[in-house]
Amino acid sequence: MSxxxxxxxxxxxxxxxxxxxxxxxxxVMVVALEGxxxxxxxxxxxxxxxxxxxxxxxxxxxxxxxxIDQRARRPIARLEDGVTTELTWPTIRLLAGKDRVGADILYxxxxxxDFCWPTFIRAVVGLAxxxxxxxxxxxxxxxxxxxxxxxxxxxxxVPPESSDLAGRIGTVHGTLEVPAGVQAALEVALGExxxxxxxxxxxxxxxxxxxPYPEASAALIEGLCAVTGTVLDTVELRTAGEASRTxxxxxxxxxxxxxxxxxxxxxxxxxxxxxxxxxASDLPSGDEIAEExxxxxxxxxx
Numbered sequence: 001m002s003x004x005x006x007x008x009x010x011x012x013x014x015x016x017x018x019x020x021x022x023x024x025x026x027x028v029m030v031v032a033l034e035g036x037x038x039x040x041x042x043x044x045x046x047x048x049x050x051x052x053x054x055x056x057x058x059x060x061x062x063x064x065x066x067x068i069d070q071r072a073r074r075p076i077a078r079l080e081d082g083v084t085t086e087l088t089w090p091t092i093r094l095l096a097g098k099d100r101v102g103a104d105i106l107y108x109x110x111x112x113x114d115f116c117w118p119t120f121i122r123a124v125v126g127l128a129x130x131x132x133x134x135x136x137x138x139x140x141x142x143x144x145x146x147x148x149x150x151x152x153x154x155x156x157x158v159p160p161e162s163s164d165l166a167g168r169i170g171t172v173h174g175t176l177e178v179p180a181g182v183q184a185a186l187e188v189a190l191g192e193x194x195x196x197x198x199x200x201x202x203x204x205x206x207x208x209x210x211x212p213y214p215e216a217s218a219a220l221i222e223g224l225c226a227v228t229g230t231v232l233d234t235v236e237l238r239t240a241g242e243a244s245r246t247x248x249x250x251x252x253x254x255x256x257x258x259x260x261x262x263x264x265x266x267x268x269x270x271x272x273x274x275x276x277x278x279x280a281s282d283l284p285s286g287d288e289i290a291e292e293x294x295x296x297x298x299x300x301x302x
Contacts, residue, residue: 004116006123010062017130026134027104028228035112036181039204040213042141046220047109049237054097059106060127062092067113067120094127099230106131112182121189128195136190137224138183138199141216143209147265148248152219157199159191165198168227198227208248215241
């Protein structure tokens with residue numbers, strides 16, 4: 001059992017959580033913690049885009065000493081002419097911002113904790129209640145046998161108490177057992193606490209999952225807007241996605257085998273075939289094309 005209480009894990013900035021201090025109007029909380037599945041950097045690029053799109057303020061900072069394995073996530077040292085001028089430690093923070101029409105949004109960012117998950121989860125649930133959060137949305141992305149020539153589709157995960165939210169994005173049918181990240185544990189705890197919560201997962205073409213895929217980030221943000229009614233901009237991500245698609249088209253168009261693989265993926269996705277989350281056993285792994293793509297995008301290909 002953890003020797004920490006939930007309130008021991010974080011410190012609130014002055015004015016937050018005080019009835020006479022800063023007030024939020026039924027904010028949405030977006031959860032995007034690093035370290036779990038994030039194909040094509042879909043979630044990390046989405047949260048980075050959101051954080052740079054408008055000013056934010058720190059609401060709470062978590063004490064990462066009991067939460068993070070520092071050898072797994074080492075601090076970053078800044079060296080100038082051999083002199084260590086700065087040491088940046090991994091941080092988990094809750095930030096406050098606004099969407100394009102002034103609605104309040106909270107962002108839980110940083111590395112996924114290595115330790116004290118139950119206590120960390122209770123802390124996040126407590127903060128959600130304290131700050132009057134109306135909906136929590138988790139962001140993620142996973143590699144799937146889907147072609148880059150089709151729009152990115154989202155899958156959703158919800159606890160039983162939030163099953164109504166899944167209908168706005170799409171429900172994954174069938175039974176699937178997979179290792180869980182802290183986001184899944186948060187969904188269960190938030191559902192039990194009566195806080196509406198949904199996880200949004202972008203399906204990234206498996207052959208581009210090791211490189212940035214801006215279309216996945218755009219799809220996640222647009223899914224966030226669809227679920228919560230927030231107003232956010234994805235024009236920059238969509239533009240980057242078009243450029244990325246052009247690069248992939250150039251490589252695939254030069255190899256008949258690659259073209260055939262994409263056609264098979266198109267046929268499968270258009271007919272909605274496959275197992276839960278869109279995986280089908282008879283589709284190619286895409287490892288060869290993924291390796292060639294990485295070389296191509298680094299400028300090493302022919």
